[in-house]
Amino acid sequence: MRLRFSLQLIIGAVLIQIAMVSVLVWNTTREIQNSHAQLLVGSAQQQSVLMTSALVPGLAYRDPVVLQEVLGLVAGERDLQYVVVTDAAGHRLAWVGTPPDILHHGDAPVEVVPGRVSINRDIELEGQRLGALHVAYATTYADALTEALGRRNVTLGMVVLFLSVLAAVTFALMVTGRLRRLKEGAQAIRAGNLGYRIPAGTNDEVGDVAHSLNALAAELDQSHSSLERQNLQLNRSVDRLETLLQGAEAIIWEADPQTGEWRFMSGDTHAILGIPASRMYDAQSRERLIHPTDLPHLREAWRTATAHPRPVDYRFRHGSGEWIWLRDIVSAATDSDKRPVLRGLTLDVTVHRKAEAALKQSEARYREVLDHISEVIFRTDGEGRWTMLNPAWTELTGFTVEESLGRPVSEFVLSEDKPCLEAFCAPVIQGHIPFDREEVRIVTRDGGARWVSIYARSSLDEHQQVSATFGTLVDITERKAAEEEIRRLAFYDNLTSLPNRSLLHDRLNQAMATAHRNKGHGAVLFIDLDNFKDINDTLGHEVGDDLLRQVARRMLRTMRQTDTLARLGGDEFVVVLNDLHPDPLRAATQAEALGRKLIGLLQEPFRLDKRERHCTPSIGVTLFGQENTTVDELLRQADLAMYRAKAAGRNTLSFFAPEMHRAAEERAALEADFRKALRDRDFFLHYQPYVDDQGQVRGAEALLRWQHPERGRVSPMEFIPVAEQTGLITELGHWVLESVCRELAAWAKNPDCAQLDLAVNVSAYQFRHPDFVRELTTVLEQTGAPPGKLVLELTESLLLDDTKAVIERMNTVRELGVSFALDDFGTGYSSLSYLKRLPLSKLKIDQSFVRDLLLDPNDAAIAEMIISLSKTLGLEVIAEGVETREQLDFLSVRGCRCFQGYLFGHPVPLADLEDLILTGRTGTDD
Incomplete structure (x- = not known):
C-alpha cells in the first residue's frame, strides 16, 4: 500500500528527525566525552612531563621538602585526585590529594578507567630509575557534564521528535529550504562551530527545531567554554611551574642527542647565565662558553646519557665574564614521535659549590680542632x-x-x-x-x-x-x-708525712680543750735527735732524710690512735698524748713510760747508706691539764726540758721545771753574745805546753778563750755547746786552725820553736763537715805552715757513728802530713778493733783519770792500761791534768813520757809560751 506523500513525508520526516536527533545527541555526547577525556589526558601528560623534570633534583637529593613544594603547585587543580612521588623501592616520598593505599603501575603510562584518568611516569637519572610519578584526575565533572548533556539531549530529542510530528504535517507545505537550514545548522554544530545559530524564521515546528538546535549548540558551547577554562587553569599551572623553575635558578631544556642543538628551553637564561636564550640553542655557541677543562666531561655525560644518565658539573662563562658553576641533570627519553631526545635540568650551583667548599674547609678545621683539642x-x-x-x-x-x-x-x-x-x-x-x-x-x-x-x-x-x-x-x-698536695703540705710534713706545725697546733688546742673539759691531763714530748747534724752534714742530706723517715716510722709504732706525732722541722719531733690519768703524778708516769720506750726504740742502730749508725734522742716532757696556758707556751716548756735532757748527757728524758725557763733565757742571751763575739772576733787563743820526762817543751795545745765585757771570762764548757748546737763551730774552728797554722809558719822560721808541735781541738761536727779536708788544705797552703807540726785532737765521740768513714777521712788528712791525737781517751766507748785502725800518733789520758789516780784504784788501773795500750800500738801517750809531783812520778814509773797540766804551766798567751820555750823553765824546775 502506497502512503500518501504527506504521510510518507511525515513518516519520513519523523524517521529522519528521529535519526537525526539520535545521531546528533549520540554524536554530541560522544564528542563531548571524548573531548573531555582527551583534554584531561593531554593536560595530565603535559603536566606530568613538566613535573617529572622538576622533581628530578629533589628526588636525586631525596629532599622531601623540595618534592612537596613542587607538588604543592598543582594541589589546587580541579578534578585532581592525587599526585604521588615514590622512590625506586616504591616508598612514597611526597604526595598531594588522597592517593589509594596501593598504587597500580600498569604497562601503559596512561590508564583511563571509568571515573579516573591515571598517568604513571618513571623518573630517571643517568639510566638509574630514581622513582615514579603517579597522577590521577577524576572524570567526575566531565561525566556529570556529559550525563547532564545527555539527559538534556534526550529531552531535547523528545521535544524535537514531538515537534517533528507536528512539523511533518506542515512539512510539505514548507519549502525544503528551511529543512536545509536545519541540516546546515546541525552540520555546523557537528563540525564544532558551536557559535553558529539557525535562523528560526516563523514560529513553527521548524522554528522550534531551529531553537532546539540553537539551544543544543549553546549547551555545547557552554561545555566547550568550561573545558577551555580548565585548560587555562592547566596553562597557569604550567606557568607557575616555570616560575618556580626560574625562582630556583633552573633551566629546563630538550636537545637533539646527535647534534646537541636545543629544541626546547624554559627558564630565565639572562638571570641565570647573563646571556639571551637565543645563544643557548646552538651547540657550538653554547660550548664556546664552557670551560675547556670541563667540556670533555660534559660531552661524555651527554654521550652516555642515553644509556647511563648522570649529573655533571662544569664551569660556564657568565655574561659578566666570570666563571660560574652549572649542573646539568641529563636524562634520555623519546618525544611524541618516538625520536630519541635528551631532556635536562640546568642549575646554577655556584653558591652551592662555594658553600660546599667553605663547608668542607670549615668541617676540616672543625674536625682538626676537635681531633687536637685536649678537652673532651x-x-x-x-x-x-x-x-x-x-x-x-x-x-x-x-x-x-x-x-x-x-x-x-x-x-x-x-x-x-x-x-x-x-x-x-x-x-x-x-x-x-x-x-x-x-x-x-x-x-x-x-x-x-x-x-x-x-x-x-x-x-x-x-x-x-x-x-x-x-x-x-x-x-x-x-x-x-x-690541691690535695697543697692541703697535705699545709698540714703534713713532706718528708715524713707526719702532721706539721700547723696541724700540731690544731690538735694540741683540741687536746688541751678536751683535758680541761674532762678534768684530765695530757702531755707534750719534745724530741730532738742528738747527733743528727753530724750525720746530715757528713753523709749528706739524702742519708739525713732517710734517718728522719726511719725515726718517724719507729715512733709511730708506739703511738695510740688518739695520740699525735708531728715533725716541727729538722730533727725535732713532738708527741701529744691525750687522755692521761687525772692525777698529775700518774699522768707523768704514763708520759715517762712512753718517753723511755721511744728512747729504747731509737737506741737501736739505723741502717743508713748500707751501714749501721746510731742516733739517740733527747726528750723534754711537759704536762697540761687545768692550767690556762697556750700552745706556744707548752711547746716552749717541752723545748726547755729537751735542752735540759741534752745538758744531762743526751739520750735521756727530762721533765719541765720553772727554773728551766730562766736557764733558757740565759742560754739565749749567751747565744746572742756568742754570735756577736764571733762577728767581732772577740775570741783569742792561749797555749798550754806539754813536756817530756826531762821537762823539755815538746809542743803546746791551743785553747780557745772568750773574755766577755760583762760576763768576764766565759768557760769553753759554756760556749762550745752553743757553737755546736748553732752550727757556728765550723766557722769558729776554721778561725782557730788558721790562727794556729800562722803561728806554725812563724815558728818554722825560728830555730828555737821549729821542732815544736801545736795541737788543735777539732769538734766532731767540724771534722765531719764535707768541706773540712778542702779547707784544711787551703789553710796549710795559704799560711805555709809545716803539716808535720800540726796535731789535730779528736774525741772518742767522733767514733760512735760511721767509724769507717771517720777512718777514711783521717787517712786523707794524714796524707797531708798532719798527725792525730785521741783526746780524753778512756771516757768514751772506743772499740780496740777500731782503735788500732786509726791513723793516730798520740793518745791523751783524760784528766779525770789522772786527778784521782792516787786515790782511786780504778782510775789508776785505767791510766796504767792506757799507757800499756799505747806502747802496744806504738803510740805516744800524753797525760793531761798533771798537777802534782806524785802524779808525775806515778805516771813516769809506768812508762808515760809526756805530760800536760798546771804542774808544767797554765794556758798562756803566745808571747808567754815563747818566753817559756826560750828560758826552758817549766813548773818542774821549782
Whole structure:
C-alpha cells in the first residue's frame, strides 16, 4: 500500500528527525566525552612531563621538602585526585590529594578507567630509575557534564521528535529550504562551530527545531567554554611551574642527542647565565662558553646519557665574564614521535659549590680542632646518652668513641660520684638552668679514675623541651692532686708525712680543750735527735732524710690512735698524748713510760747508706691539764726540758721545771753574745805546753778563750755547746786552725820553736763537715805552715757513728802530713778493733783519770792500761791534768813520757809560751 506523500513525508520526516536527533545527541555526547577525556589526558601528560623534570633534583637529593613544594603547585587543580612521588623501592616520598593505599603501575603510562584518568611516569637519572610519578584526575565533572548533556539531549530529542510530528504535517507545505537550514545548522554544530545559530524564521515546528538546535549548540558551547577554562587553569599551572623553575635558578631544556642543538628551553637564561636564550640553542655557541677543562666531561655525560644518565658539573662563562658553576641533570627519553631526545635540568650551583667548599674547609678545621683539642667535646641526647665525642675522650679514658656512643654518661662515672652527677644533670636536662659546672671522677678502661670538670649547656627544641646537651670535659686530675698536695703540705710534713706545725697546733688546742673539759691531763714530748747534724752534714742530706723517715716510722709504732706525732722541722719531733690519768703524778708516769720506750726504740742502730749508725734522742716532757696556758707556751716548756735532757748527757728524758725557763733565757742571751763575739772576733787563743820526762817543751795545745765585757771570762764548757748546737763551730774552728797554722809558719822560721808541735781541738761536727779536708788544705797552703807540726785532737765521740768513714777521712788528712791525737781517751766507748785502725800518733789520758789516780784504784788501773795500750800500738801517750809531783812520778814509773797540766804551766798567751820555750823553765824546775 502506497502512503500518501504527506504521510510518507511525515513518516519520513519523523524517521529522519528521529535519526537525526539520535545521531546528533549520540554524536554530541560522544564528542563531548571524548573531548573531555582527551583534554584531561593531554593536560595530565603535559603536566606530568613538566613535573617529572622538576622533581628530578629533589628526588636525586631525596629532599622531601623540595618534592612537596613542587607538588604543592598543582594541589589546587580541579578534578585532581592525587599526585604521588615514590622512590625506586616504591616508598612514597611526597604526595598531594588522597592517593589509594596501593598504587597500580600498569604497562601503559596512561590508564583511563571509568571515573579516573591515571598517568604513571618513571623518573630517571643517568639510566638509574630514581622513582615514579603517579597522577590521577577524576572524570567526575566531565561525566556529570556529559550525563547532564545527555539527559538534556534526550529531552531535547523528545521535544524535537514531538515537534517533528507536528512539523511533518506542515512539512510539505514548507519549502525544503528551511529543512536545509536545519541540516546546515546541525552540520555546523557537528563540525564544532558551536557559535553558529539557525535562523528560526516563523514560529513553527521548524522554528522550534531551529531553537532546539540553537539551544543544543549553546549547551555545547557552554561545555566547550568550561573545558577551555580548565585548560587555562592547566596553562597557569604550567606557568607557575616555570616560575618556580626560574625562582630556583633552573633551566629546563630538550636537545637533539646527535647534534646537541636545543629544541626546547624554559627558564630565565639572562638571570641565570647573563646571556639571551637565543645563544643557548646552538651547540657550538653554547660550548664556546664552557670551560675547556670541563667540556670533555660534559660531552661524555651527554654521550652516555642515553644509556647511563648522570649529573655533571662544569664551569660556564657568565655574561659578566666570570666563571660560574652549572649542573646539568641529563636524562634520555623519546618525544611524541618516538625520536630519541635528551631532556635536562640546568642549575646554577655556584653558591652551592662555594658553600660546599667553605663547608668542607670549615668541617676540616672543625674536625682538626676537635681531633687536637685536649678537652673532651661532647653532646648527649635528652636521655643523657653520648651522641658525640671527640678523640680526646679516648686519650682521657682509654675507651674508643665508637664503643662509648649511645651509652649513658653515668656508666662512665665513679659510683661514689654518681649522686653528685645526678644532682648536676637533673636541672640541666630538665631545662631549669641553661648551663652548669661540676667536678666528678670518670672511670678509665684500665680501672683507674680521672677527675674532670664538666661544663654542660642544654639545647631546647621548638617546644622548649631539652633535646640535647653540649659541653666539655676538662681533665683536672693534676689540679686535684696539686690541691690535695697543697692541703697535705699545709698540714703534713713532706718528708715524713707526719702532721706539721700547723696541724700540731690544731690538735694540741683540741687536746688541751678536751683535758680541761674532762678534768684530765695530757702531755707534750719534745724530741730532738742528738747527733743528727753530724750525720746530715757528713753523709749528706739524702742519708739525713732517710734517718728522719726511719725515726718517724719507729715512733709511730708506739703511738695510740688518739695520740699525735708531728715533725716541727729538722730533727725535732713532738708527741701529744691525750687522755692521761687525772692525777698529775700518774699522768707523768704514763708520759715517762712512753718517753723511755721511744728512747729504747731509737737506741737501736739505723741502717743508713748500707751501714749501721746510731742516733739517740733527747726528750723534754711537759704536762697540761687545768692550767690556762697556750700552745706556744707548752711547746716552749717541752723545748726547755729537751735542752735540759741534752745538758744531762743526751739520750735521756727530762721533765719541765720553772727554773728551766730562766736557764733558757740565759742560754739565749749567751747565744746572742756568742754570735756577736764571733762577728767581732772577740775570741783569742792561749797555749798550754806539754813536756817530756826531762821537762823539755815538746809542743803546746791551743785553747780557745772568750773574755766577755760583762760576763768576764766565759768557760769553753759554756760556749762550745752553743757553737755546736748553732752550727757556728765550723766557722769558729776554721778561725782557730788558721790562727794556729800562722803561728806554725812563724815558728818554722825560728830555730828555737821549729821542732815544736801545736795541737788543735777539732769538734766532731767540724771534722765531719764535707768541706773540712778542702779547707784544711787551703789553710796549710795559704799560711805555709809545716803539716808535720800540726796535731789535730779528736774525741772518742767522733767514733760512735760511721767509724769507717771517720777512718777514711783521717787517712786523707794524714796524707797531708798532719798527725792525730785521741783526746780524753778512756771516757768514751772506743772499740780496740777500731782503735788500732786509726791513723793516730798520740793518745791523751783524760784528766779525770789522772786527778784521782792516787786515790782511786780504778782510775789508776785505767791510766796504767792506757799507757800499756799505747806502747802496744806504738803510740805516744800524753797525760793531761798533771798537777802534782806524785802524779808525775806515778805516771813516769809506768812508762808515760809526756805530760800536760798546771804542774808544767797554765794556758798562756803566745808571747808567754815563747818566753817559756826560750828560758826552758817549766813548773818542774821549782
